[in-house]
Amino acid sequence: MEYYRAVFNEFLRARKLKCTGQRDSILDVFLKTERHLTADEIYGLAKKRNPKIGYATVYRTLNLLYEVGLAREVNWGDGKIRYEHKYRHRHHDHLICTKCGKSIEVFDKQLEKIQAKLSREKEFIPTHHQLNIYGVCDKCRKR
C-alpha cells in the first residue's frame, strides 16, 4: 500500500500538483476497500477520518486516481460510477445480480480474444471495453 501511495505522489509531482491530507485520506479509503465504491460511499468513509472533507474534493481525487491508473471506472447502468482497483489487478468483467446488487468478477481469455477479433474485422482500434451480465445470483434464486 505504501507502493501505491508512492505511485500517486510521483504522479502528483510530475504534474506539479500538491500533496494534501485530503488526497491521502481518499487514497487510503480507496485502497483499503476491495469493493466497488461510489463517490458517495468514498465520501462517507473519508469523512470519518477527515470530517471537513468536501464532496468536490472526493470527485476531483477520484478522477486523479483514474488518470494515474490506480482506479478503474465501472458503470453498471444505475446512474452512478463505481471505482475499483486497477493497478496490478487484471481486467475482468462482472455478473450483476438485479435482486441484491451483488457483483461477481469473471475473466475469460477466449472472450477477450473474440472481442479483439470483432474489432479487427471492423478495422476498429479498441481501447477498453465493459461487459456487464445482469441476472439473478445463486443466493437470490434460492430465496
Place this chain on the structure above:
Amino acid sequence: MEYYRAVFNEFLRARKLKCTGQRDSILDVFLKTERHLTADEIYGLAKKRNPKIGYATVYRTLNLLYEVGLAREVNWGDGKIRYEHKYRHRHHDHLICTKCGKSIEVFDKQLEKIQAKLSREKEFIPTHHQLNIYGVCDKCRKR
C-alpha cells in the same frame, strides 16, 4: 410496420391502456429510424408531426415500448439512454468510437456461449447483458 403497431395496440388493450395520437407518433418515429435514438432525439422528431407533444409523454411511451419488447435500452456510459429496435432484431453488441460517437453492431455466437458458460460456473442465471467496446473507428484513425 403495421405489424409492430398491432403488437403495441394489443399490449395497450391487454393492460387496459388507451390508444392515443401521441403514442402513435412516438412509435412511428421510433420505427422509422434505424439509429440509436435518445429520448431527446425522439422528442425532437415526434414534435415535428405533433408540435404540442411533451417530454414526459415521450419518456412514458418509450418505457412502454421497452416493456412490450419493441425497444431495447442501450447504455453507452455517456449519461443518456438510447433506444433501438428489439422485436425481430437479433441481439448484438456495439463498438463505440470515442472520437466521433459512431457505433458499429457486432455479433458472435461463440462470445455469447462463453458468457453463458461464465454464468453457469458462478451459478448465476443471466437475463441480459451489455458489451461495449470503446475505441477509434477506421475513419477517425485515418483522419
Place this chain on the structure above:
DNA sequence: TCCATTTTGATAATGATTATCATTATCATT
C-alpha cells in the same frame, strides 16, 4: 351522450456530477 378512467403537458423535483470562486494550504525560494 355519459362518465369512470387514463393520458397529457407544463413544470417542479430529483440525483449524480461538474463548475464557480473566495479562502486556505502547499512548497520552492529567500
Place this chain on the structure above:
DNA sequence: AATGATAATGATAATCATTATCAAAATGGA
C-alpha cells in the same frame, strides 16, 4: 522561519437526464 506564486479546498450553485406532480383534456365502454 517568512514570502509569494500557485494549486487545492469546500460550500454551494449549476447542469443535465430523467421522474414526479397535478389540473385539465382525451378516451372508450355502457
